[in-house]
Amino acid sequence: MLTMQESVVYQKIIREGLEQGRRYEVKLIVRQLQRHLGKVSTEIQNQIVDLSFTQLEDLGEALLDLKTEADLRTWLSENCD
Template identity: 45%
Template sequence: MAWFREGMMRESVIYQEILEEGEQKGEQRGRLEGEQRERTLVLRLLARKVGELSSNIREQLQTLSLEQLENLGEALLDFTSVSDLENWLAQN
């Protein structure tokens, strides 16, 4: 009997809407966490590649879109100094 009520509940429109909303929130949270981890990794790689980053540069990096961040992740492999990073930021 309990499985019957549970089955009916799962088929209800309200249940489906709540489930979908929960899934969407979970996906959004996952994307945000993934983006933050990527941002943290790029910051660590930059610091290792060109040295300590100024607070001004760190602020600029926080405003980059995900696409820009991914592009920077590739570009930083060719950086040899913080001026390479500054030039990249000025152009992007």
């Protein structure tokens, strides 16, 4: 007999919850960057969407040190392979 954690439905719910949380984190970081730096280009927003959870967390910590969109581009090129 399957445990709840092994259930396909349970796994789907967990994956959906994680993805929803990730989308929220991306949205929050983009909003914070726009408030801090001004308008952030669509190109950069797309790069942010592609970041892993760890990279999003790192960017969330680094964003207060960024002064310009060029600083953000540099951060992304140095921290995202």
